[in-house]
Amino acid sequence: DVKVTQSSRYLVKRTGEKVFLECVQDMDHENMFWYRQDPGLGLRLIYFSYDVKMKEKGDIPEGYSVSREKKERFSLILESASTNQTSMYLCASSLVNSGAYEQYFGPGTRLTVT
Amino acid sequence: QKEVEQDPGPLSVPEGAIVSLNCTYSNSAFQYFMWYRQYSRKGPELLMYTYSSGNKEDGRFTAQVDKSSKYISLFIRDSQPSDSATYLCAMSARRKLIFGTGTRLQVFP
Numbered sequence: 001d002v003k004v005t006q007s008s009r010y011l012v013k014r015t016g017e018k019v020f021l022e023c024v025q026d027m028d029h030e031n032m033f034w035y036r037q038d039p040g041l042g043l044r045l046i047y048f049s050y051d052v053k054m055k056e057k058g059d060i061p062e063g064y065s066v067s068r069e070k071k072e073r074f075s076l077i078l079e080s081a082s083t084n085q086t087s088m089y090l091c092a093s094s095l096v097n098s099g100a101y102e103q104y105f106g107p108g109t110r111l112t113v114t
Numbered sequence: 115q116k117e118v119e120q121d122p123g124p125l126s127v128p129e130g131a132i133v134s135l136n137c138t139y140s141n142s143a144f145q146y147f148m149w150y151r152q153y154s155r156k157g158p159e160l161l162m163y164t165y166s167s168g169n170k171e172d173g174r175f176t177a178q179v180d181k182s183s184k185y186i187s188l189f190i191r192d193s194q195p196s197d198s199a200t201y202l203c204a205m206s207a208r209r210k211l212i213f214g215t216g217t218r219l220q221v222f223p
Contacts, residue, residue, distance in 0.1 A: 004157070031209065040122065042202065042215035043158070050209065058210070090157055101146040101206050105157030 003027070004106035006091055012112045019078040021109050023091030030096035032074035033103065034058075034066060036087040043090065049074055050096060081113045117141050120203055120214030129223050133190040137203035137214045140184065144205040144212075147179045149188045152200045152216065161201075162188070193221045 007022035025032065033048040035058075045058030047066040055066050063085060067075045074093075078085055088110050092103040120137045127133055135149075146165055150158035164170045167181045176189040186205075190197055198221050203214040 040215060042120075043211075043213040045210055048210065056209075092157075101148050101163050101204070101211065102160055103211065105159065107155075107157050 004091055004093055004104050006089075006106040006109050008109050009107060010110050010112075012114065013078075013081050014114055015082060017078075017081050017113075019081050019111065019113075021076040021078075021089055021091075021111070023074045023076070023093075023106055024072055025074075025091075025093040025104070026072065027093070027095075027104070028071065029093035029104075030071070031094045031103075032068065033092040033094075034064075034074065034076045035090045035092065036060070037090055037108070038087050046076065081111075083113050085111065086113045087111060115140060117212050118203065118205055118214045121217055122215050124218040124220055126220045126222065127193055129193060129195060129221055131193050131221070133193050133197070133219060133221075135188040135190075135201050135203075135217050135219070137186050138184055139186070139205055139212075141205070141207065141212075142181070142184070143207040146206040147177070147186050148204040148206070148211070149175075149177055150202040150204060150213075152202060154199075158202055190219075193219075195221050195223055197221050 034046045035043045049068045065077045091106040094103045148163040149161045152158040162177045174191045178187040200216040202216040204211045
């Protein structure tokens with residue numbers, strides 16, 4: 001079974017703090033994704049990566065950056081957290097030759113910025 | 115206009131009912147059409163996918179795609195309380211998925 005793990009289930013941070021969200025997958029998937037999920041807005045893509053050290057902006061990259069130094073690990077960074085970044089953050093991975101559709105998701109990190 | 119529109123519900127049905135969940139979309143370049151299921155406090159999991167138009171059946175679940183109308187559906191037969199979850203439609207043209215907002219389904223005994 002594919003396993004995607006995220007470093008924290010719940011996180012509370014203060015405005016202005018630098019926040020790191022870690023994601024690890026154990027199935028040698030090339031593609032990795034970061035989404036945020038908000039009521040009424042669904043899942044929105046923040047960034048994705050199709051290879052080590054490669055990244056592409058998604059639909060809402062402002063205020064976020066990412067790092068992919070190893071194939072299995074994809075980190076989301078909030079340089080200076082703000083209250084409007086309070087959300088559920090979901091990481092996903094997929095094989096490159098399956099297209100984007102068969103994505104495997106982690107359990108999510110619920111981030112609260114106060 | 116959003117690329118993918120989905121009624122958020124909630125939809126509440128008795129056990130054994132047939133459930134119909136739907137999405138419309140505007141981008142004719144979409145080729146892969148997916149349904150993900152998300153239980154409370156969990157990440158989404160892929161339920162079914164369809165390439166281009168047509169039907170696909172998997173047990174009690176049937177996915178339908180009508181590209182001419184830009185409309186996709188998921189039917190659940192003999193619904194069970196364990197089907198209670200949020201169902202997200204998603205579509206893909208290349209590397210990215212575009213998700214609907216999700217429909218929350220509650221099946222009561």
